[in-house]
Amino acid sequence: MKRDRPTSNGSPWQRSEPGRRAPARDEEPRKPMPARNEETRLYGLNACLAAFARRPQALRKVYLTEARLPALKAVLAWCVKHRLGYRVVEEGDLDKLTASRHHEGVCFDLVREEPLALDALLQRLPAAPAPSLLLWLDGVGNPHNLGALLRSAAHFGAQGAIVPAGAGLDVSGAAARVAEGAAEVVPLARAQAADAALAALRAAGFAIAATVPRDGVSLYATALPPRLVLVFGAEGEGMSDAMIAAADLRLTIPGSGAIESLNVAASVAVVLGEWWRQRGS
Template sequence: MAKDPRNDSPWAGAKPRTERVSKREREALAARAPGPRPRDDRDGGRRDVRRDVPPPARDPRRAATAPASPEAARDPASREQRLYGLNACLAAFARRPEALRKVYLSEARIGALRTVLAWCVQRRIGYRVVETGDLDRLAASRHHEGVCFDLLRPEPLALAALLDAQPPAPQASLLLWLDGVGNPHNLGALLRSAAHFGAGGVIVPAQAGLDVSGAAARVAEGAAEVVPLVQADDAQHALRELHARGYVLAATVPRDGSPLYATTLPRRLVLVLGAEGEGTSEAMIGSADLRLTIPGSGAIESLNVAASVAVLLGEYWRQAHA
């Protein structure tokens, strides 16, 4: 007998579920949403409740990389991103609710997501209550915290637009330049520190292909919606533009730099941070106006990039607000 191709699916044997939200509760959710209520229809406003859960997210090891080819850029699927984690999803909804395309949630999260569900009902956006195992597969992670959103990606921000949004010289402004950082958990952690200490944005070379993945957004706990990440197409042109706007570039090095706590930090500063292991490239160190080292006991060579960012930004904040 021929093999049933459906048995090869990661969803084989899974039982798709519909929402457990009653018709009366859906009507109450719709009433809370701003704007005109949608007309009634036969399914009571539910969307996609009979469809199987879609296939899992892309390989998480590649989730931090933006599409590299023009063909991928034209693929409609590449225009969407999958976020998970309660704070990450709520922050994205608060900043750009019009980008929401689909919601998956556990039954336990219905109460926390009532505003989102009201929005979905009012605008006929699909949402589903699913099992924890389904969310594990959708997020390619067990750290989804009971919720997963599909959203349109925000439009890319150009470097010039980022710089125009910063306070003009000689006012204080702080930016980050990531030289080879690729770990999504480190990216998420440093975005969280950047938001806490008021950094204006993060710049990465376009050829690095770094983007905010679901894992990075979850670790950032909403900071990915606050701190813009900009890809610089031409690194040398970007460095010249930063200098023209009055910024000083400070490369962080594990040794032989100016001790952080004994250095008066420039008010307009770009902190250059390198990847785990390799550190900041020699080319970027050579382009920097200043080298900074975080002093310590010497028991280990250095902090990881996420911890380094927290220390550096904390010292910048202390000096700027002393």
């Protein structure tokens, strides 16, 4: 059974138009709401809490189960204060809203956060020669892999992930849930042209290392540069030949040989863990 929560002026949501709240007679004029294609739907408790902690002003709507009321008390207080609607719904309603059974009892609609330009990301980083770690994702598209690798990236201190501008890669609801809040820690940056992006990274003191399943130097027998961009390719196709050729270093994760390679999310965790170990952290 759905229950509509009132906004701070006592006006409940209108059931006939889910996602819209009833007009308030005493409400001050507000700026127009963003167009629907400027919003994104996020779900998973840790993902939603991390997004609210970093950018509460992006919040537009909240759907939650009754069991999540205690965990989301601060979020609901924000909704009341800022006259944003929230709705207590059943598990099945969230299944439909998120197209997933893994929503963990909460779903947020937020203004979509646009990826950074590469120059903007570089301006956030410590200047050379301070250690710094970035990822370059060449063809990675699976949202669960993206979420898992962002979680590893946050754990091991990576400061950003670079994706080609035309790749269409974005942090979807599924990716954010798997990332468990890491999508708010590791920003995505778009590289408009690979050659220019690689030149800008080298100018900022970074070495470029391509991770390849064979014919590279062993990860564990190599001193990794303190300022490093690690390039990972999609499963199956791998990274482009041009990116491999452009790299300063080619790394291979040694193993038993029983299978050719790890999946991209596992590879990220292994390589980042070794970079972290070598830094003595």
